[in-house]
Amino acid sequence: MTEATAKSAFNSVISAVTAVFTALIFGFVLLWVCGYDAVKAYTTMFNGAFGSANRFAETIVKTIPLTVMALGTAIAFKSKIWNIGGNGQFIVGGALSLYVALNFKLPALIMFPLSIFMAFAGGALWGGLAGYLKAKYNANEVITTLMLNYIASFLLAWLVRGPMMDPAGFGFPQTPLIDKSLQLSSLLAGTRLHSGFIIAVIIVILCWILSRSIFGFRMELIGESHEVAAYSGINVKKTTLMTMLISGGLAGLAGWNEVFGLHHRLLDDVAGNYGSMAIVIALLGGLHPLGIFVSGLLFSALLVGGGTMQRMSGIPLSLVDIIQGTVIIFVISRAALTLKSK
């Protein structure tokens, strides 16, 4: 690692931390103005996120899918391809890998990598569809990925109530559980923390390597300008499609992690609002893998700690929304400021 790359990693982490803490200070003032005990609220929030092994585990459990999905989002954003279809790619990846796990009887040693592959393929298919439409017909990816989100989420609603519904599930919209041998092992006894975390860390490292690779350079040039990329001998259409395949594939892996590590089955609305949070985390982390990892952690802590704060001190969860919103404003204004200083 050279000096410059170390510096960029450091900068992305520092600016993420600064943005979140400034937003927290803002929230603190807000609480105080509204007449709450701000110190107590923040203590509960902190304890809620890190206070015990179990709570810390919950924070990490949230970090896993958010970080992996944000990494996928960041790869597209680096190429200035605005993939906002993380949710759809997450769902299709998760559903496809679960389908394979439920319907084929294979030894775990084969099924395990196969399910990972299918998750990536499912996400890549969903993302690649938008990528293909963009490369071939110059269709705006914001619209296509958003539309594909709806298709995926209705597809999921149908799957868990129809063909993949658990026959012994008392009519709940969910699939049967996958075999015990396929469920990711627990990392910390007595908590929900699963070994998907290790896989998430590996993905962070792989993404960092990707950003230093020939292919990463191609994607970055595409993001700079299509003219420069074409001038440099890059096949813009092919690279656009590849970028969307990888970006979608990573969201699919996030789905796999959630399904195989946490729920062990598909639930209705399994993706929640991960997609939009992944966008914020990707931007907050400066599109840098390490920055994203740290932002993912901070954001999950906010979510988990905020939930505890609401339960313990009666402060509405909307405060967490406000802090999140403030983070977004900081992220956007920082981007605007750096643009201006150019």
Added chain:
Amino acid sequence: MAYAVEMSNICKSFNKGKVQALDGVNFTLGRAKIHGILGENGAGKTTLMNVLFGLYRADSGTICVNGKPVEIHRPKDARALGIGMVHQHFMLVRTMTVAENVVLGLPSSKAPFLDIKSATSKLLELSNVFGLKIDPGAKVWQLSVGEQQRAEIVSVLYRGVDILILDEPTAVLTPAETRDFFKMLGKMKAEGKSVVLITHKLEEIFDIADEATVLRNGKLACSTEVSNTSKQELTRMMVGKDVLFNLKKSSYEKNALDSNERLKVKNLSALNNKGLSALDNLNFSIEAGEILGVAGVDGNGQSELCEVLTGLRRIESGDISVNGTSCTGREPKAFIDLGVAHIPEDRHMTGMAMNMDVSRNLIIKDFDRKEYSFLGILKSGAIERNADRAIAEYEIKTSGAEARVRELSGGNQQKIILARELGKNPKVIIANQPTRGLDIGATEYVRQKLLEARDNGAAILLVSADLEEIMQLSDRIAVMYRGRMTGIVPGASTMEEIGLMMAGYDNTKPEACNA
């Protein structure tokens, strides 16, 4: 009688005095006259008029309008004085109608509602008076370029201007449209309007203008009545008699065994972005150690030619071969791999990634080569060493290899492109306007480097709007006019000869003089 406009001793510099765009320029515009401002690219024509229109503020100098000294700080002040300007790039909202565009930003008599009806009738009246054929109800996007220009002019006239500045209005027009346009200018003159016509086409001055001002390198070269001058004299004024650069041409020693034909183009045709013919059956070849200069007024197919020769634009028919290998229909990558270097026209948009640092910009064509990567991962050490070497060798002034190229001056940005493109001993170099916008020192450096590459055996296609540059560097000169090459002449031809060819006269086919 007072002049409509009198500007005296106007100075304007950019980049904190580093670039002197206007240096003590005087300019007078007579009432009800058409005044042509001539000059090469970068001579200061548009800058001078932007000062008059209030887009720039002069560093020093005075402006009088109708004999009274005035201060023009912004376009609004200029409009209040009855000055209107039509820019080279149209400022119309494409989804609105002509009438809607015209009333945009003007107070309405039926406020808060728009008064399209009375605007329409006034527009029709204006178009009758000035012979501007225009349909006020037509949407702008449906109009041809000539019609859009009329829409621009009519919207300026609608605001009641007496002094109209037109920035290269004919650059986008067909000859027939240009004829109509000149008729309209005549009518405006008859109505007592004063018109400034910025152009770099000599013919237009003699076709329509009463007075002419020639600018060269930001200085006034001459100001005269058109009837008192000749094309030859104005040409001389435009390009200057004194040769600024003294470049030495040596000759490349040709290897008799090798095939020396590095670039060959046969029956080449291609379309422009609008789908119209841009290149029309071109045939030429360039040998090793030779510079073929391509002169011509901007927009006659030069840019398309460079794009075609680097694989960036599809060709309709014909054949391109580099070093004997046919490249027809191949991707840009194939051209790069065959040793075709490209110094693009627009270095900001095409030639470099402005937000990337110097070291990465130096390898945007080579990052996938073995020397810069191992198992698909970039070797940052090798990339930095390459940058340090290039910075030293090409004397690139930068705070370091990590500096973003956005922070560098134009000349140093161009040096980065030169280092990248010329550093690998290319077989063919396509150079499009390589010195445009550079200061004199950088210009000389670029020219020197191109000559060095030529002496090392590269075949160079040099496109330039600067005739002087073409004449200094080229071994042979071709002139492009409306997608064709109107003859290729030896480098020692006279400027007048080439000037005539630029206007469409083909000296190789004397019977074709009908332009």
